[in-house]
Amino acid sequence: MKLYKAAISGEWVIAREILEKYPEGVKASINKRGETALHIAIAANHTHFVEQLIHMNKECLDVKTYTEESGDEGNTAFCYAAISGNVKIAHIMLKKNRDLAMIPGRQNVLPIHIAALHGHGMMVRYLYEETKCILQSTENKGLIDLFVALIDSDMYVSDNQMHEQALELYRLIWEKISLFDDQELSPLMYGNSTGLMFIAAEQGNAQFLATLLSSYPSLAFEVNENGYTIFHIAILHRHMNVFKLIYEIASLKYFVNMKKDKEGNNMLHLAGKLAAPGRQNVVPGAALQLQRDLLLFEEVKEVVLPYQIEEKNERGQTPTDIFIEQHEILIQAGEEWMRNTTNSCMVVATLVATVVFAAAFTIPGGNGQDNGIPIFLNETWFKIFAISDALSLIFSISSILFFLSVIYSRYSIDDFRISLPSKMTLGLLLLFIALVTMMVAFVANFFIIFKHGLSQFAICIPIVAAYLIPVFILQHFRLIGEVIRSTYMPSMFYKRTKNTFF
Structure with missing residues (x-):
């Protein structure tokens, strides 16, 4: 019981004291399922415990679970590593004994098959490198079960190198199965x-x-x-x-x-x-x-x-x-979602238009008393302020118009395919531009007013602005990205491939 508790909790110091006193305990079954301390430690994912235990006595590696009720041999500790999907533990064990990957467990199932059944793609690809030569030479009908497990677990991944390894594994097994x-x-x-x-x-x-x-x-x-x-x-x-x-x-x-x-x-x-x-x-x-x-x-x-x-x-x-x-319910939900989204965006666009419109008539630095010409008219920052403020007003009003056209649309089914997503996309893009130009106008205004004596403080403003704008855009990036892909690049989903088979 002490050894069992030490193994399941990963307390190697306690386990070492027990095993030094009782060396035969390394290979002994310590519960009714016939598991050894190594089985338990692997199941609990205690990598350090496993490494130290194997270093003390590697004879525990090929011990299988055994129950007196059934009288059947079960799984090696390496099969437990395949179940857990812990590649690091599997690597430590294989360094001590390369044959472990080909020792079958209960019902004559190989560790790679066990890993596939549990959906551990990384473990499957790792064990494939260890079992490739054997699989190429085997005529075992168990390949069918392995193949089924691979398909059920969907071992394909997006990473190119792992993807190629998965394809190689599929092709290797399929070449063997196709001979049946x-x-x-x-x-x-x-x-x-x-x-x-x-x-x-x-x-x-x-x-x-x-x-x-x-x-x-x-x-x-x-x-x-x-x-x-x-x-x-x-x-x-x-x-x-x-x-x-x-x-x-x-x-x-x-x-x-x-x-x-x-x-x-x-x-x-x-x-x-x-x-x-x-x-x-x-x-x-x-x-x-x-x-x-x-x-x-x-x-x-x-x-x-x-x-x-x-x-x-x-x-x-x-x-x-x-x-x-x-699609009746989805059409209603789509109309509600479209209205709510455009209403929220229109509120933001209206606020932007209101702010920049007011800013256009609140000239930073004021006007000359004699001629009414802005005092900072010839300064670069003033020109940046004036241009960006005007652009922000134009784009925000334009986005409002697009959002209004969405709100007052007839919402027929066909409108959801191109018309409504296009209007909402253009409205969002214009709103993003309006926000960016508004922030540029704000920063320029700050430099005009605080450039004398507080220039260091004024420099902090564009840094904060440069952070906030991307954060806002990233929050809506998936939405606008999905709309653009679906509306303007549908061929991404339906691009017709050629010569995939032959």
């Missing part, structure tokens, strides 16, 4: 909704699907029990990187979009539905979510056959009917 006979591959690939290709489509794993379809192009026409191909699933889950693969199969795509589900819905009907729950609210604001759905609907409309645009399902609904029905 069709009876083994069929249920694995497309037997039902748990088939790998359908799971990959649901997760947006386009590169795996491209690799798969390059070997078996006919899989593009396979459907699950709901009648969905991978492209139908991609539409429901809003994975356009998967849907774009449909352009790779050229005219064969018409055989794909002829597929219907059990309710008679074609591909465009599915595009009219709301996104799957896990894929909703991926952009800020209901209006932008509605815009994304509109863009998707228009893109799918280009793929389907002309008659399918007005084709009715078994409930007598066209794709447009489904879109309006399922």
